[in-house]
Amino acid sequence: MRIVVLAGGIGGARFLRGLKAAAPDADITVIGNTGDDIHLFGLKVCPDLDTVMYTLGGGINEEQGWGRSGETFRVKEELAAYGVGPEWFGLGDRDFATHIVRTQMLSAGYPLSDVTEALCARWKPGVRLLPMSDDRIETHVAVDEDGERKAIHFQEYWVRLRASLPAHAVVPVGADQAKPAPGVLDAIAEADVVLFPPSNPVVSIGTILAVPGIREAIADAGVPVVGLSPIVGDAPVRGMADKVLAAVGVEATATAVAQHYGSGLLDGWLVDSVDRAAVAEVEAAGIRCRAVPLMMTDVDATAAMAREALALAEEVRA
Numbered sequence: 310m311r312i313v314v315l316a317g318g319i320g321g322a323r324f325l326r327g328l329k330a331a332a333p334d335a336d337i338t339v340i341g342n343t344g345d346d347i348h349l350f351g352l353k354v355c356p357d358l359d360t361v362m363y364t365l366g367g368g369i370n371e372e373q374g375w376g377r378s379g380e381t382f383r384v385k386e387e388l389a390a391y392g393v394g395p396e397w398f399g400l401g402d403r404d405f406a407t408h409i410v411r412t413q414m415l416s417a418g419y420p421l422s423d424v425t426e427a428l429c430a431r432w433k434p435g436v437r438l439l440p441m442s443d444d445r446i447e448t449h450v451a452v453d454e455d456g457e458r459k460a461i462h463f464q465e466y467w468v469r470l471r472a473s474l475p476a477h478a479v480v481p482v483g484a485d486q487a488k489p490a491p492g493v494l495d496a497i498a499e500a501d502v503v504l505f506p507p508s509n510p511v512v513s514i515g516t517i518l519a520v521p522g523i524r525e526a527i528a529d530a531g532v533p534v535v536g537l538s539p540i541v542g543d544a545p546v547r548g549m550a551d552k553v554l555a556a557v558g559v560e561a562t563a564t565a566v567a568q569h570y571g572s573g574l575l576d577g578w579l580v581d582s583v584d585r586a587a588v589a590e591v592e593a594a595g596i597r598c599r600a601v602p603l604m605m606t607d608v609d610a611t612a613a614m615a616r617e618a619l620a621l622a623e624e625v626r627a
């Protein structure tokens with residue numbers, strides 16, 4: 310079975326670990342969000358691609374869900390000693406090596422998709438990890454700070470500000486001129502099922518869908534598209550998805566997120582058992598819906614969710 314998964318950061322990576330356990334013989338292609346990418350210290354950092362690669366490759370810092378395990382921060386300390394910022398983004402020594410290799414290859418003219426393939430040759434994530442695009446796309450967030458409206462980089466909003474200010478707009482800068490990376494549209498066209506894991510619907514899944522051609526390819530793929538709600542009991546399970554959902558006028562509920570994706574895209578939607586009441590509403594929107602446990606407490610729980618998603622896909626296909 311060929312499965313295509315649109316993945317953001319921590320939620321997407323954790324879901325993929327369960328999907329691999331649930332469907333060990335499946336051919337999984339991950340279309341990774343690159344809107345979180347940031348250039349720091351002359352290096353290109355790709356948080357969501359790295360989180361998938363490290364999580365599935367066994368190198369992730371498990372508690373954080375991002376960055377490498379067993380980290381030290383000597384380089385970060387030395388940069389701070391030179392007064393070279395920003396200090397608010399925690400890059401560890403091991404992680405720096407990834408960004409040095411990536412930037413060296415990009416400077417040599419390799420596209421991000423080739424770079425990602427080369428990095429995955431070490432980590433062997435067990436899935437094909439494709440960036441959504443080889444073109445530069447960076448999500449910016451419009452906020453009011455110090456009495457003025459300004460656009461700041463997503464990472465500055467997410468990490469420095471901890472999403473403490475209302476987001477007035479979330480803009481994937483560069484998306485409208487970008488093209489899907491090589492292999493992305495083919496993977497979607499050849500997929501037997503497309504899954505939207507419990508990643509951030511705005512800055513992760515939404516950014517991937519903003520790359521011209523990807524949303525249409527999924528809508529036209531003619532195979533079941535099934536998503537899992539990142540919102541449980543009217544609150545995001547992790548992260549601050551509600552802050553950016555507000556920016557696009559979407560309520561932080563399992564139903565609202567399904568409606569946001571729309572029945573033109575989604576065929577099935579899993580909500581958590583506590584949101585059982587949402588099932589009828591989601592089905593009224595033309596999207597098949599089931600209420601199942603959606604907390605990714607461990608790999609077994611996540612594998613059970615993945616099996617539910619694949620089962621719903623087969624129900625939809627019938």
Ligand SMILES: O=c1nc2n(C[C@H](O)[C@H](O)[C@H](O)CO)c3cc(O)ccc3cc-2c(=O)[nH]1
Pocket residue numbers: 317318319345354355356357359360375376397398399400404464467468
């Ligand atoms: O909350 C934080 N998230 C950090 N993240 C997470 C990152 O902001 C998020 O993983 C995604 O951008 C959102 O999914 C990092 C991810 C990396 O790949 C590398 C470094 C960091 C550093 C931080 C950090 O200092 N604080």
